[in-house]
Amino acid sequence: MTALIYRGHSYIPHHTAVQKQSVELTYRREHYNARRRQAARDLHPQLAYRGVSYAR
Structure with a gap:
C-alpha cells in the first residue's frame, strides 16, 4: 500500500479503495x-x- 500525504504529513490508509459501478x-x-x-x-x-x- 502506498503512503499518502495530507497537509504535509504522510499516512497509510486503513482501508482499500472500493470499486463501484459507474x-x-x-x-x-x-x-x-x-x-x-x-x-x-x-x-x-x-x-x-x-x-x-431586478431587470437584466
Missing part, C-alpha cells in the same frame, strides 16, 4: 431547450436574486 447521468435536454425558447420570447423577464427583483 453511473450514467441523464440530461433533460428537451426540458432545458423549452425553457430557453420561453426565455427568449420574454422581452423583459422578471429576475430575482435572494428575494430582490
